[in-house]
Amino acid sequence: MKVKVCGITDVETAKRTAALGADAIGFVFAKSKRQISPEAAREIIAGLPAGVLKVGVFVNESRERVEEIVRVCGLDYAQLHGDEDEAYAQELQVPFIKAFGVGSTADVEAALRYPADYILLDSPKGAYQGGNGKKFDWSLLDGLSGEERGRIILAGGLGAENVAEAARWVQPYMVDASSSLETDGKKDLSKIQTFIETVKESHNDNLHVSRS
Numbered sequence: 001m002k003v004k005v006c007g008i009t010d011v012e013t014a015k016r017t018a019a020l021g022a023d024a025i026g027f028v029f030a031k032s033k034r035q036i037s038p039e040a041a042r043e044i045i046a047g048l049p050a051g052v053l054k055v056g057v058f059v060n061e062s063r064e065r066v067e068e069i070v071r072v073c074g075l076d077y078a079q080l081h082g083d084e085d086e087a088y089a090q091e092l093q094v095p096f097i098k099a100f101g102v103g104s105t106a107d108v109e110a111a112l113r114y115p116a117d118y119i120l121l122d123s124p125k126g127a128y129q130g131g132n133g134k135k136f137d138w139s140l141l142d143g144l145s146g147e148e149r150g151r152i153i154l155a156g157g158l159g160a161e162n163v164a165e166a167a168r169w170v171q172p173y174m175v176d177a178s179s180s181l182e183t184d185g186k187k188d189l190s191k192i193q194t195f196i197e198t199v200k201e202s203h204n205d206n207l208h209v210s211r212s
């Protein structure tokens with residue numbers, strides 16, 4: 001299972017997070033306490049290994065601006081975390097992940113129908129559009145096929161204390177965390193390390209279970 005660490009704002013934390021085994025690193029271009037400028041993100045991304053996916057988080061941004069920032073920064077995916085509709089998605093010229101707040105099975109069905117490379121399932125909007133540190137009811141995902149799970153990036157209130165259970169329950173393509181990996185509003189490398197190790201260990205445990 002892959003792991004994404006979101007809301008990185010400095011070179012050192014980005015490089016250490018990549019070295020710790022993160023498969024994807026997220027940069028928030030939307031209005032947020034974790035917001036970063038395209039110029040700063042570009043500098044960080046230039047120093048990251050090619051194998052790490054670089055993801056830009058946007059909320060209701062114009063298509064032209066998303067495409068420009070993806071190109072200028074060298075991002076692999078745009079993460080659309082607002083109310084972007086299917087018409088918006090169909091015109092977008094870059095690979096993208098679409099985020100959905102999940103409060104019902106109808107939300108899950110709508111997410112699965114959406115024409116995105118991956119769908120990111122998060123808790124319903126709280127005080128902020130994303131990065132609220134709240135989990136949603138994973139039982140709403142019971143009954144999905146393996147193929148559907150393979151398109152899911154699970155987010156929302158994930159941390160070292162619950163990610164192994166989340167991985168077992170949902171079996172998504174990737175898990176994503178931001179708030180739980182911070183101390184006093186800043187990314188905390190020891191929390192990032194524990195989170196990544198827990199994801200990788202839980203994946204190995206699940207493989208053993210499914211083979212026995």
Ligand SMILES: O=C(O)c1ccccc1N[C@@H]1O[C@H](COP(=O)(O)O)[C@@H](O)[C@H]1O
Nearest residue numbers: 006032130131133155156157177178179
């Ligand atoms: O992290 C933010 O500040 C943010 C702002 C606007 C949209 C999305 C944002 N982050 C994404 O929110 C989810 C859940 O994060 P958390 O672990 O519950 O804090 C995650 O996908 C972040 O990429």
